[in-house]
Amino acid sequence: MTTNKKEPVDPARLASLAEVAINVGVRLSPGQDLLMTSPVEALPLARKIAGEAYKAGAGVVTTLLDDDELTLARFAHGNDASFDRAAGWLFNGMAEAFDNNCARLAISADNPMLLANADPDKVGRASKAQSIARKPALEKIAGFEINWSIVTYPSLAWAKLVFPGEEDGVAVQKLAEAIFSASRVDLPDPVSAWRSHNEALGRRTKTLNEQRFFALEFVGPDTNLTVGLADGHEWAGGEATANNGITCNPNIPTEEVFTTPHAGRVSGHVASTKPLSYGGTLIRDISVRFKDGRIVEAKSSTGQQVLEKVLDTDEGARRLGEVALVPHGSPISQSGLLFYNTMFDENAASHIALGQCYSKCFANGGSLGREQISAQGGNQSLIHIDWMIGSGEIDVDGLDEAGGRTPVMRAGEWVSLAQ
């Protein structure tokens, strides 16, 4: 390491992360435009990514920067009606960009506690208004119309939450190291490391696809959940080919394999195994009961009001759009850290997602219309929110339609079937 106290984030590693973001994550094509979103605090990474994008032959790179203080100004001073408004014009513009083959990269560095002291009713309403406004843009991401990716940056507020006992510089340095390790940029050749990793995930999805399970059953402490899988579902993981023909790695890091549940065939109860950080609120100890695919009871020990607002976003917000398997032995899980950031925590544990499904997680998904996807059990919603249900104590079985049972995971680890 060459970091020092003045520079807790190693610039050489950051440059390597920028290369991975463009050449592994987005895999920007020559001439393709790029829309990047980034917190102001992550500018040291955003600037390097912009440089890498232009080196890769970008058309024009447009960076939308957000600032926590600007967000807080609204919750401090906004009048009541403000919280039902959102900048739809901006998301409509993004949708137009995607229609013109613009690629998308997000830098995630959110302070999970940003809105912890804000009025939960206002947080929930602002979140719903935002979800409605961004639908035209999110649909094109969820439908993989273009290549996209998300990478992470060690912001101070996030680092202090992950490493609460450390001084600022040390906390940032430690989170930076965790990000660099999970993103494989601490290896001598990150691009070929990602190639090998994508191949390993590809073998796992191939095995699961050959099984054609009718449902998955999760059993563990406070959890006994049957997740029906959508008709014609397809497992995905690692790299994915967008409808514009470009193969990208949508998440850096990623350890999961995932597919589409059947929106009408989920039953039983399940408890979260890690807190969910959603829009500046921490929702802890989620416990829900499903009946016929729908959440009919939900509680949490913190963030209950925000959770309820989220579930009330629309009909699909109470149903599942994704189920993902991650072994308890994954490197991120083995770090023993709780990251309070879905990009990490979802790669440390098996999880489910409320809301919108990915059309890519269907055989021939790119050619299926919205109605056909619904008919096969794919869920539709304004939201897509992952939360963690895996741990070292969870067993997973694959069920066939007749009730036949195949072990998939035991005590959180793959059984030989899917290794």
Add this chain to the structure above:
Amino acid sequence: MTTNKKEPVDPARLASLAEVAINVGVRLSPGQDLLMTSPVEALPLARKIAGEAYKAGAGVVTTLLDDDELTLARFAHGNDASFDRAAGWLFNGMAEAFDNNCARLAISADNPMLLANADPDKVGRASKAQSIARKPALEKIAGFEINWSIVTYPSLAWAKLVFPGEEDGVAVQKLAEAIFSASRVDLPDPVSAWRSHNEALGRRTKTLNEQRFFALEFVGPDTNLTVGLADGHEWAGGEATANNGITCNPNIPTEEVFTTPHAGRVSGHVASTKPLSYGGTLIRDISVRFKDGRIVEAKSSTGQQVLEKVLDTDEGARRLGEVALVPHGSPISQSGLLFYNTMFDENAASHIALGQCYSKCFANGGSLGREQISAQGGNQSLIHIDWMIGSGEIDVDGLDEAGGRTPVMRAGEWVSLAQ
């Protein structure tokens, strides 16, 4: 002053500037959305403005932040084709926002020398592509569809150019004081100071409108220019009422009164009296000759290539869209400073603008269509670029159609006619 070395920009004055921006500049209506643009460096002001906007009852405030290093990344690494591209989707989104009555505020703090070392051909092409892309949004600003304003912030690079001999903190503090003074936020009651100033500018435009001049004649060193005025032109200055019914102050500061030249009736030669800072390039000692409204010869001592690219943007880029009168004794002029920023320098000297005219500068301008405006002599272009032609050595006469002559300014000062 309460500034100190650690805080060269007085936070109390900045708070006052934020109030003036919202309550004098934009005059945001309760429930109205706001689109703000700001350099990252001006976040201390942008955050206060967002707070003021929400206190004034804003719907949602959307802030687009730009960063000089992101701009430079393109000129450092972009391939040739990049420089003909622009993010049209973003400007289309803005146009949609304005169609929905979103107000607009820009914070100007540009480093005038940002692109001084970039390839002028690339700078010119990128500027043209940007102008074409933003046309749908700029038209609604130039046409005063909604209330808008521009305020300034003392960025370090700008301050160092205005005060080249000073240390960083001192330069920023001095530019901050100049901005606060010109923006009237160093007075005990800035809002009523702006009311008085608007009334004074209103009396001047009323006098000029009563004269109904056919043309203005500028005579001074290296300048002998006749600027025909558009048929049905109207003088404006200070506050203006947008087509949405909201009266705003589009520029903070402002000292000018201005109207629309006739695009076909400008003749003679004119020399700039201050450098023009345009898109990161300084264009010094501009000297042009007009024939029948069109620039037929143009040279400058620096930035010649960028000037030529600008003039070649479209047919209207070689014709005038604005003529403005500012007395040499204006407070900004008397500061003796050269600001390298149009927001200041245009309020220190009479000036002309290449390109698009303002429909507001016609009697009943809000109800005139594009064709009618052209028929009356109003110019159309993708650009609108002000440059300074006034000084303490310039005389201005008003001409009637028969050639009758009325003195308007002598040695850069108003004669009694228009005081």
